[in-house]
Amino acid sequence: MKENDEKISMLTSYDFTTAGIVDKSGIDIILVGDSASNVMAGHETTLPITLDEMIYHASSVIRAVKRALVVVDLPFGTYQSDSQAALESAIRIMKESGSHAVKLEGGKEIKDSIKRIIKAGIPVMGHLGLTPQSIYKFGTYTVRAKEKKEAEQLVKDAILLEKTGCFAIVLEKVPSKLAKKIAKEIKIPIIGIGAGSGVDGQVLVLHDMLGMTKEFNPRFLRRYMNLHDDMITAISSFSKDIKTGNFPNEKEQY
Ligand code: KIV
Numbered sequence: 001m002k003e004n005d006e007k008i009s010m011l012t013s014y015d016f017t018t019a020g021i022v023d024k025s026g027i028d029i030i031l032v033g034d035s036a037s038n039v040m041a042g043h044e045t046t047l048p049i050t051l052d053e054m055i056y057h058a059s060s061v062i063r064a065v066k067r068a069l070v071v072v073d074l075p076f077g078t079y080q081s082d083s084q085a086a087l088e089s090a091i092r093i094m095k096e097s098g099s100h101a102v103k104l105e106g107g108k109e110i111k112d113s114i115k116r117i118i119k120a121g122i123p124v125m126g127h128l129g130l131t132p133q134s135i136y137k138f139g140t141y142t143v144r145a146k147e148k149k150e151a152e153q154l155v156k157d158a159i160l161l162e163k164t165g166c167f168a169i170v171l172e173k174v175p176s177k178l179a180k181k182i183a184k185e186i187k188i189p190i191i192g193i194g195a196g197s198g199v200d201g202q203v204l205v206l207h208d209m210l211g212m213t214k215e216f217n218p219r220f221l222r223r224y225m226n227l228h229d230d231m232i233t234a235i236s237s238f239s240k241d242i243k244t245g246n247f248p249n250e251k252e253q254y
Contacts, residue, residue, distance in 0.1 A: 001028070001200070002189045008168075008201025010071075010191050011209070014040050014057040018206060020064035027068055029191075031203060032058040032099065034073040034133070039207050046132045047076045051089055058097035071101045071125050076133040079104055079113050086113030090122050103170065105131035107157025111164055118165040126161040128154055129195065130173035141218075143194070145174045155182055162186045170203060171195045173220070194220035 001008050010029040013019040014036040022030055036057050037049035051074075058072045072093050079086035090102045101123035104110055114124050129144045138144070145151040154174065161169055168189045171179050176196020183190040183199045192199035204221065207213050211223040212231070241247035 002187070008189055008191060010201060010203035012036075012039075012203070012205045012207075013061050016060045016064045019061040022206065023065045023068050028201070029203075030061060030065060030068045030070050031103065032061050032070065032072040032097075033103075033205065034075050035205050037075075039205060039213070045135050046073075047135075049075045051075055051078050051092060055093060055096045058093060058099045062098045069101065070099045071103050072097060072099045073103045073105075079110065080106075083112040083116040086110070087116045087120055090117045090124075091120065094122055101125055101167070103127055105133045107153070108160055111160060114161070114164050114166060124166050125191075126158075126166040126169040127172065128157050128161070128169055128174075129171045129179075132172075141173070143173050143175065145178055151175075151178050154178065155185065158182045158186055158190075162188050168201075171199060173218075194218060 008029065009027045010031055011022050011027050012031045012033040012035055013022050014032060019030060032054065034046040034049050034054065036054070037043045037046045040057070041049065041053075043049070054072060054075050058070070062070055074086070074089050074093065078089035086104070093099055093102055102117065103125040104114060105127040107128055114126070117124050130138070130141060132141070135141065145154045155178075158169060158171075166188060168191055170191050170193065171182065173194035176198055179190065179192055179195035180198025189200035191201040191203050193203045208216055208221050209224050211226040212228050214228050238247065
């Protein structure tokens, strides 16, 4: 797709019902992101979600998907210690969920793990820039690589991930000029989130772009619906209809 100048679309999904809808809508890649930790479980960060929980989400998604590529995040703590642990985690995801690829956050520090996973026949997507699993190192969710030194390291990491064999890289919250330069410099697709329009594809969190979440308002987020308010309207109408005896009506009973 990159070679043909065709942009790649990617959205998160964590469950059977939404994955079926996303798949039918023609999205290229479904990401079972560890953002499930925030969106599904209500944790403040992505750190608490476990491998078993990710496998549960991924296998629910896989049962609904007929055409999209399904990529699953390796959760925090399941690949950082050493390459053996990383391989075992990736194998569990592939074997127990039936997914197609895994995603890992980081650059040179996880090179050996990426290498070993790819060697076992598992496709790997990289993730650079703002890497939410390292939030306590960064301290904030602000734009990364604004300074020269960090930008240079980011370019080096992207080249390294390509050389190591990653098939694509998610680039999160970095200046658009830098993201465009990286996308030009390497052959594998760069999928951006808050990385501007000069990259090879875009990803958003489904619940954010549908407007189900209200408090999260980064500049890069475009809401295509206001589902939060629409759901409240629908659910409160349902509640009112029950209380007034308007539901069920004659036709809605046996
Ligand atoms: O977990 C996730 O949803 C992600 C995307 C934000 C890229 O990694």
